[in-house]
Amino acid sequence: MADGLELRDLAIAHRDGRPLVAVSTQVKPGQVVSLMGPSGVGKSTILAAITGVLSPSFTCTGDIVLNGRSLMGLAPQKRRVGILFQDHLLFPHMSVGQNVGFGLPRRTTDRKARVAAALAEIGLAGFADRDPATLSGGQRARVALMRMLLAEPETMLLDEPFSRLDAELRERMRELVFSRATAAGLPVLMVTHDQADADAAGGPVIALS
């Protein structure tokens, strides 16, 4: 049942009861919804609630439904939610190939081949044994994207993923990320400060305040 990601009256409050942020939306497969608003408004906190790592100093009510499954109460690793951050956060102690392969399901038998093919797809063929610290910013962003996709998520969350890239790279990365999401039919929820991100995404924009 691929009907996308739905936030039903999702409301996040501080532990003492003060409300922080509330949102209600439906993200269809292949669609990008942008969350915009000033810093501190709770945009990233919404993403934390969806990934399942909300800090115990917050409580949340409402429901998060992904392709018909409620995610509330589910352990983070059972949610099948992929996330990209602005710092691409490649695991520094692993090779590029180990990074990309981290999310491959355990029973995968042709691990090496899958990783090699994924790297070739983003123009990094032969990079499997490289130290991630030797990659350029754009290369890191692509590796982080591929690492997420290989884990076969059912939705994609973006936490200002383009803000650390320079203007030209930013445009190319947006195109790559959005085209991959559309191709895989993933619903995408993007937190951003940048109106140009939302314009490029082309989907609905939710302004939080």
Next chain:
Amino acid sequence: MTGASVTALRTKDGWSVVPALTIAVLLGPIAAGLMGTLLPAFGGLRPGGGSAWSLEPWRQMAAEPGLGQGVWLSVKTGLLSTFAALLGCLLLVAGWQGTRVFRAMERMLSPLLSVPHAAAALGLAFLIAPSGWVTRLTSPWLTGWERPPDLLIVQDPGGWSLIAGLMAKELPFLLLMSLAALPQINVGERMLVATALGYGTVRGWMLTVLPALYAQLRLPIYAVLAYAMSNVDVALVLGPSTPPPLSVLILRWMTDPDLALRAPAAAAALLQLGLVVGAIGLWRLGELGAARMGRVMIETGARGAGWLDNMCRMVGVSIATLAALAIFGGLISQLVWSFAGRWRFPEALPSSFGLRSWDRHGEAALEVSLTTLGLAALAACIALLLVLGCLEAEHRRGRNLGRLGLLILYLPLILPQIAFLPGLQILLLQTGAARGLWPVLLSHIVFVTPYMFLALAGPFRAWDTRYATIGAAMGASADGVLWRLRLPMLLTPILTALAVGMAVSVGQYLPTLLASGGRLSTLTTEALALSSGGDRRAIGVWTLALTVAAWLPFAAALLLPQLVFRNRAGMLNG
């Protein structure tokens, strides 16, 4: 559905047991030890068996002629050395932070932290003894001495060399604790405001930074004060011997073949505990007085920007330099003595060098080194499991250790060892449990764990948990995130914490001596046993082995990540 996603984070698992286990490991031996001290002090647990309420142990203790002097020495050396070390540390940080001089001092003092107390004390004794380097370098041209003067410099009755030794050894500790606390309190902004308003560096720092820093430095200072008042390892070497400080007196009674002396020893241990508690109370009053003085100073608005500022800065850097010289000079002096052949007074260097002392003592020292390091590695590894378990449990609970937890952690450091270890020994002897290695191992773990927690908590908590989010989003369980991401990424601080723990274990004297009933030899017990004999060449060999044993784990902690991560630049510089 309220809060459902929160409970997902806080699943019940084995980790929540570890904090309770750690508290038991820390408090169990302390509680047992205090019990074993309390009972004999009032007539219980008599050597021949049986107990009856009695104040006889206290009367026996009071009849000791040196008691009053021992009490006075404990209070005087403890308070003065702690105050001087704190003053040197604060003036150095206040006057020099951010300068090249400060970075040089920091680099010089940090490795001194891991020099065991016994080695530092013996080193200072080498320097200032009548035939030590200080008199050699000034004789005869300045002093006119053609032979070592007949002066009691080391172990002087006033305890001044003891005060100097304690101060030199505790200053690096306080400095490192300050450096760990400072990044959390926006020193740059505070100082910018103060100096822009025309305040001198030191005055401005004392009024704007110190109040915030002191709150974090309080427990380490109490630990230093308690140690300075009640230690035996430095006092045995540098303290007066007739009459000795109270702690040494207790140790003499405890190790006397006459078992009847255990009872007055227990009473004196309680007295020592009372003294430390009283001194900490007195110090607290001093803090309140200083705070009131600070408020008065703020209201007068005096800027303290002239000569006073410069003088404070000079005092700070002088105290710190003297401390570094005392310990480094001592180590070098031990090195020279261990290779010295003939060395006549007042020549500055031996007339010949040789390997005779190493031939004579090297093999035994190597053997004891292996025992010492093995014990240290075992204690540090067990403590590491406890510390990592506590930190991971607090991460999963989403709540940091509270004030009470911090206090429990500091208890083994603040409570004088001499107040509860004798009790532990009495208890172990009475129950016949003092067999084998485990009492020593357990008592080492009690003192190793707090330091390792302090060393590892910062890096562990500072780890970017977005890595955990990414890992979990890709299907890794909480345990998977811990083993595959967090621990490997924290390898360097984990190895450093292990090195800290091993250095602490290597330097332990009383726990080794008392918990093993004197049957286990480590480098520290051997070096201190030699200290009264005065064979400088032998002491040189043993104390060098002791310092090297404390430094080796640090060297490994520096080298191993370079090997493991030689192809991972992000792990070495980031």
